[in-house]
Amino acid sequence: MVTFACTRLLVLLIMARKLPDLYVHVGGTHVHHLNFGIVVLAVVGAALLFAQPRGRWRDVVAAGYGIGLALTFDEFGMWLHLGGSYWQRASFDAITIVGGLLLLAAWVPPPVEWTRRGITAAGLMLALLAVFFWRLSLSLSPIEQRALPALERIEQQGPH
Template sequence: MGHWLDRNIIEPGKLPLLLALAAFVVTFLVTRSITRLIRAGKGPFRNVSAGGLHIHHAVPGVVLTVIGGFGAVASGRHGLGAFLSAVVFGIGAGLVLDEFALILHLNDVYWTEEGRKSVEAVVLTAALVGLLLAGFAPFGVNDLSTEELQGRGAAITSVAVNFLFSLVSLSKGKTRTALYGVVVPLIALVGAVRLARPGSPWARRFYRRRPRARARSLVRAYRHDRRWSGPGRAVQDWIAGAPDRSAGGR
């Protein structure tokens, strides 16, 4: 049955990736629902502690990620073993990235403003995996024909150019654009030719003696943030819960 699904619903070999993505998203949503209930003091759920030590769910997440990753390597991309490993890996990754901000800051910032980085990491990961499922390959290699792929020079040149676009976007302070550009080169190209964000390495290096460019960069960044920050935060709050106004974790 697994092979039938693999052949007829999605591109061959991508069913494990689809299962991992589904498990990842569902795990994140379920975990956030449970933590929001714990935060509100509702339902039967409580924080897990051992000897007075709070056990964060990133801990079992790491264990499941390791098990799923090694299981996937051992089983290949087909068969029941590969499908189960993909699901286990997706669950583990969902648990780990739900506490990405805690790992980044080495502090319990789950319900603080810094904790929003966890939601951003989850959304970004899901989007990138979704692009891979849609048929995009890193640095635009999927855009090359069979003949071009056979010629190492063309393939290497394509990867190098697309990597350069992503690197320029990253240096301009456009992290999301650079990451999305890894799998969709046109996005990285747009980020590479547009103005850098204020304070980015590119702006500090090339706008130092260009007051007009600095001013345009500031105005554009202000307008962009004013337009999108509010809706973006509202979506994050709807998905994962609003952070506490006061500092502190759980």
């Protein structure tokens, strides 16, 4: 969530020209940060496959996984719709859902320890998360309607 928030803030500041253009361009093509997220996820996958990190390195790999996931899903709307505005609602929704599911996964014990009561509790928690995300999506619509035109104007005026 920290990576997502920092990335959104950084992009907003670049688009509003409060920071210099820090975008990476290769041969005239803007390399979106979801590509960096994919690379980070690939490195994390390789580390888990080949190195089996322990101790401090395991924490580093876990942090890398979170960073890669945030960078990738921050532009979920753009890769889902193959373009469009950076400020697509689908990206925010994806980050919220992925974050909630990861929190749920961290709370649930390993499958070998599952009991009927634990499965019921996890199912209930999943249902509550679904209701929460649904209500959150409804409550954000008025905010989105007010903020999106301003964000899209900033995006149009910012560096490409």
